[in-house]
Amino acid sequence: MAKYIIKRVLLAVVTLFVLTSIVFVLVRLLPGDPFSNPKMTPEIKANLEAYYGLDKPLPVQYVTYMKNVFKGDLGYSMKYEGRTVNRIIAESFPYSADLGIRALCFAFFFGIILGIIAALNRGKKLDFFCILIAIVGTSIPDFIMGSLLQYFFGIKWQILPVAQYTSVKHTILPSIAVGFYTLASVSRLMRSSMLEVVTSDYTKTARAKGLSEFRVTFKHQIRNAITPIITIMGPTVAAVLTGTFVIEALFAIPGMGKHYVDSINMADYTLVLGMTIFYGAFLVIAILIVDILYGIVDPRIRLSGKKA
Amino acid sequence: MKKRLLAAFLAMAMTAAMVTGCSTPGSGGGDGGSGSDSDGGSSDAGGKKRITYTLREDVPSMDPQNSNSISSSSANIHVLACLTRNKEGEVVGDAAETWDVSDDGLTYTFHLRDGLKWSDGEDVKAEDYVYGMQRLMDPEVASDYAFIGYILKNGASVNNGKAKVEELGVKALDDKTVEITLEHPAVYFDAMVSMCSFGPARKDLVEEYGAEYAADPEKAAYNGPFVMSEWKHGDELIMTKNPDYWDADSIKLDEICIKTVADAKTGVAMFEQGEVDITIVPSEMVPQYAEGEFNTEAYFTGADDYIMLNQTEGKALANKNLRFAMNYGLNRKEYNTLVNYDTYVAAQRLVLPNVTSADTTYGEAYPYEPFPLENDNAKAKEYLDKAVSELGVGSAADIEITLLTTDTEGAKKQAEVLKEQYEKNLGIKVEIDQVTYKERLQREQDLDYDMVVTGWVPDYSDAYSYLELWISDGQYNHSGYNNPKYDELLSKSTTETDAKARQDLLFEAEKIFLEEDAALVPLQLRQDTYLVNPNIKDFNVYFVGYDFNLVYADLAE
Numbered sequence: 001m002a003k004y005i006i007k008r009v010l011l012a013v014v015t016l017f018v019l020t021s022i023v024f025v026l027v028r029l030l031p032g033d034p035f036s037n038p039k040m041t042p043e044i045k046a047n048l049e050a051y052y053g054l055d056k057p058l059p060v061q062y063v064t065y066m067k068n069v070f071k072g073d074l075g076y077s078m079k080y081e082g083r084t085v086n087r088i089i090a091e092s093f094p095y096s097a098d099l100g101i102r103a104l105c106f107a108f109f110f111g112i113i114l115g116i117i118a119a120l121n122r123g124k125k126l127d128f129f130c131i132l133i134a135i136v137g138t139s140i141p142d143f144i145m146g147s148l149l150q151y152f153f154g155i156k157w158q159i160l161p162v163a164q165y166t167s168v169k170h171t172i173l174p175s176i177a178v179g180f181y182t183l184a185s186v187s188r189l190m191r192s193s194m195l196e197v198v199t200s201d202y203t204k205t206a207r208a209k210g211l212s213e214f215r216v217t218f219k220h221q222i223r224n225a226i227t228p229i230i231t232i233m234g235p236t237v238a239a240v241l242t243g244t245f246v247i248e249a250l251f252a253i254p255g256m257g258k259h260y261v262d263s264i265n266m267a268d269y270t271l272v273l274g275m276t277i278f279y280g281a282f283l284v285i286a287i288l289i290v291d292i293l294y295g296i297v298d299p300r301i302r303l304s305g306k307k308a
Numbered sequence: 309m310k311k312r313l314l315a316a317f318l319a320m321a322m323t324a325a326m327v328t329g330c331s332t333p334g335s336g337g338g339d340g341g342s343g344s345d346s347d348g349g350s351s352d353a354g355g356k357k358r359i360t361y362t363l364r365e366d367v368p369s370m371d372p373q374n375s376n377s378i379s380s381s382s383a384n385i386h387v388l389a390c391l392t393r394n395k396e397g398e399v400v401g402d403a404a405e406t407w408d409v410s411d412d413g414l415t416y417t418f419h420l421r422d423g424l425k426w427s428d429g430e431d432v433k434a435e436d437y438v439y440g441m442q443r444l445m446d447p448e449v450a451s452d453y454a455f456i457g458y459i460l461k462n463g464a465s466v467n468n469g470k471a472k473v474e475e476l477g478v479k480a481l482d483d484k485t486v487e488i489t490l491e492h493p494a495v496y497f498d499a500m501v502s503m504c505s506f507g508p509a510r511k512d513l514v515e516e517y518g519a520e521y522a523a524d525p526e527k528a529a530y531n532g533p534f535v536m537s538e539w540k541h542g543d544e545l546i547m548t549k550n551p552d553y554w555d556a557d558s559i560k561l562d563e564i565c566i567k568t569v570a571d572a573k574t575g576v577a578m579f580e581q582g583e584v585d586i587t588i589v590p591s592e593m594v595p596q597y598a599e600g601e602f603n604t605e606a607y608f609t610g611a612d613d614y615i616m617l618n619q620t621e622g623k624a625l626a627n628k629n630l631r632f633a634m635n636y637g638l639n640r641k642e643y644n645t646l647v648n649y650d651t652y653v654a655a656q657r658l659v660l661p662n663v664t665s666a667d668t669t670y671g672e673a674y675p676y677e678p679f680p681l682e683n684d685n686a687k688a689k690e691y692l693d694k695a696v697s698e699l700g701v702g703s704a705a706d707i708e709i710t711l712l713t714t715d716t717e718g719a720k721k722q723a724e725v726l727k728e729q730y731e732k733n734l735g736i737k738v739e740i741d742q743v744t745y746k747e748r749l750q751r752e753q754d755l756d757y758d759m760v761v762t763g764w765v766p767d768y769s770d771a772y773s774y775l776e777l778w779i780s781d782g783q784y785n786h787s788g789y790n791n792p793k794y795d796e797l798l799s800k801s802t803t804e805t806d807a808k809a810r811q812d813l814l815f816e817a818e819k820i821f822l823e824e825d826a827a828l829v830p831l832q833l834r835q836d837t838y839l840v841n842p843n844i845k846d847f848n849v850y851f852v853g854y855d856f857n858l859v860y861a862d863l864a865e
Binding site: 033043150154162163 | 368369377397447450453454464467519520523540567569570571573574575577581745746749750763765770
């Protein structure tokens with residue numbers, strides 16, 4: 001296991017290195033540059049380029065940048081004067097992560113329960129209800145879900161605040177809006193995987209042994225059905241925790257989401273790169289953890305492969 | 309065993325989620341501990357007078373010399389006392405009590421008030437203003453807005469590295485006197501120095517914090533009506549009243565909060581919930597708020613949009629008659645209704661009528677409607693026929709023009725309305741080319757387009773601000789427009805010391821630009837519509853140098 005993890009970590013570092021290098025070049029190919037604005041003059045642009053070191057040849061810039069990245073320094077943003085990318089991430093990530101964790105708890109908890117209920121009541125009204133939620137969840141885009149929640153709970157019934165992120169009450173609507181899509185896909189996945197398990201041989205064996213229905217469901221069926229859920233957890237966790245552009249904008253949450261889109265629109269080279277590295281590292285780590293978890297849950301797919 | 313491990317792991321994860329779930333980031337520890345900070349809205353338990361307004365993005369910078377956006381400069385006029393203060397066009401002394409102008413209009417001498425203090429207790433000195441302006445022009449500081457200081461003697465050469473910073477035409481004659489020498493006379497200069505770019509900076513703090521000067525409240529000092537007291541980047545910026553400001557007795561508000569709300573519709577919803585006092589209304593929502601319980605107010609932003617026509621040789625639009633046809637073939641009224649829900653004002657000329665002109669506004673001094681509000685197809689056809697024969701094409705349908713535009717929803721709609729009107733009214737072919745904003749700017753600079761919807765926001769309230777763009781070798785002239793007569797009039801205007809005669813010259817230039825050359829197609833004057841808490845008094849939005857001004861605002865009980 002340890003060897004496996006080390007191998008994966010090394011691979012992750014290489015992946016990040018390649019990713020950063022590619023993005024470093026790609027971002028320079030974007031039309032326009034960070035300093036273009038309607039009032040920019042060539043002389044002032046030259047001053048700015050010198051200030052940010054963009055006047056040096058690209059390979060030199062690349063080496064300098066990589067050196068700094070290894071020291072953990074992502075440089076100064078070009079749009080937000082005087083703020084480092086490290087700082088922008090450090091300030092906005094806690095909001096995105098907080099929202100993401102709430103959304104995931106909501107999504108996985110209810111998604112798994114709905115999936116189980118649906119599978120155990122296959123073809124009955126409860127099943128249709130769960131399927132309906134899954135269809136609604138996957139087909140309504142998050143910004144519409146968010147706007148609807150805002151309209152009904154915030155404006156019409158005045159139960160919850162429409163926006164901002166300052167107290168637990170404020171977190172409820174955005175968490176639901178972010179989590180609903182995941183909830184829907186989790187419940188669908190859980191339902192189909194439960195259905196497979198319900199008809200499997202070991203379920204029959206368990207029943208034949210005379211185990212209680214409770215034990216059959218919890219010890220044999222759910223445990224086996226849950227593996228596919230863990231598979232989707234890695235990318236989902238990484239995507240949800242690192243910020244969602246639309247919902248954060250809609251609910252005025254100062255998270256990371258906007259920086260993905262804005263930094264590219266503004267051609268803020270350092271911020272684009274910093275966000276890429278951060279997201280890339282997060283994704284790689286999330287997938288690694290999931291792989292390890294996977295092995296724990298399902299001994300059959302232990303990846304280390306003991307030598308015979 | 310494994311199962312227990314999994315159970316333990318999950319339990320840990322859940323606990324972690326629960327613990328983090330108890331408070332939200334930035335709420336400063338215990339849940340609701342900073343409740344009063346986050347309540348927003350005007351009513352506060354402590355009876356403080358607080359006004360909250362929304363901005364769609366975080367203030368990019370609070371460093372006065374590195375401020376390059378209207379949101380930065382608006383926030384800065386609240387925390388800094390520049391030499392003068394602009395109260396909706398009326399220029400009054402701020403840090404400077406009085407100032408003299410030499411007879412040739414080139415030298416301004418500002419006399420500072422007695423006893424001015426920075427928020428950290430230091431004395432405000434003439435040297436702080438000199439340092440601020442040197443910083444603006446210093447190539448190593450690399451300010452985006454340095455161009456505004458090209459009016460200072462040696463400004464451009466300092467900024468281009470051809471002269472030393474000390475050679476800039478700004479001197480402290482003593483602790484309380486600032487002398488500024490200009491490149492050319494400018495009647496608008498006393499208004500110009502009210503902009504934060506010309507504001508004071510603290511050398512000791514700049515040296516201490518370097519690039520991070522003013523990136524946090526404690527990394528700068530303030531001498532304005534308010535001080536920056538809190539800045540949660542991306543969330544809110546709070547300014548509190550400065551009791552040491554020289555005119556503190558006239559400042560009524562205790563606190564101003566700028567809230568970042570990216571989505572304007574969310575801002576409106578927050579306004580309805582009473583969480584914010586001033587918020588912008590997206591144009592498509594303006595009609596529904598026009599008559600209702602809430603109070604909306606529209607303000608000119610100063611932005612003047614037009615279709616810029618690439619008239620360099622070889623381009624179809626180098627043909628003057630075609631340019632006239634483009635001007636007569638456009639229904640500006642219908643365009644404004646379809647694209648802007650009538651929230652903007654259709655433009656028929658180049659210069660914003662609101663700008664100052666001697667003792668009145670330019671629009672009142674020189675009323676002018678060179679092009680019709682609605683399309684005049686007969687006249688358009690007359691010009692178009694001439695253009696067709698001059699261009700040597702078979703018919704109007706053979707003229708194909710590409711309209712360069714940005715990839716936003718609004719820009720797309722704008723382009724489609726223009727395309728439809730031109731194809732219907734003139735019978736020419738219009739292609740739409742959508743690119744990113746940055747690419748559009750690049751292609752404007754490279755003259756790689758036929759026509760493009762673009763615009764200008766002035767930096768000082770004077771017709772010259774709009775007209776100087778089109779000088780044939782002007783930095784921002786990306787249209788290829790070139791008329792020696794025009795250049796001469798503008799150049800004359802810079803040395804004319806009689807205010808009225810100078811304005812006459814500028815108007816003459818505007819007439820040549822539009823009536824003789826039809827050098828662009830005036831389109832719209834932008835207005836922003838705000839929902840405003842009716843208890844707010846003396847709040848204003850101005851169109852040059854800043855937008856929100858709450859310095860002397862008050863809140864009725």
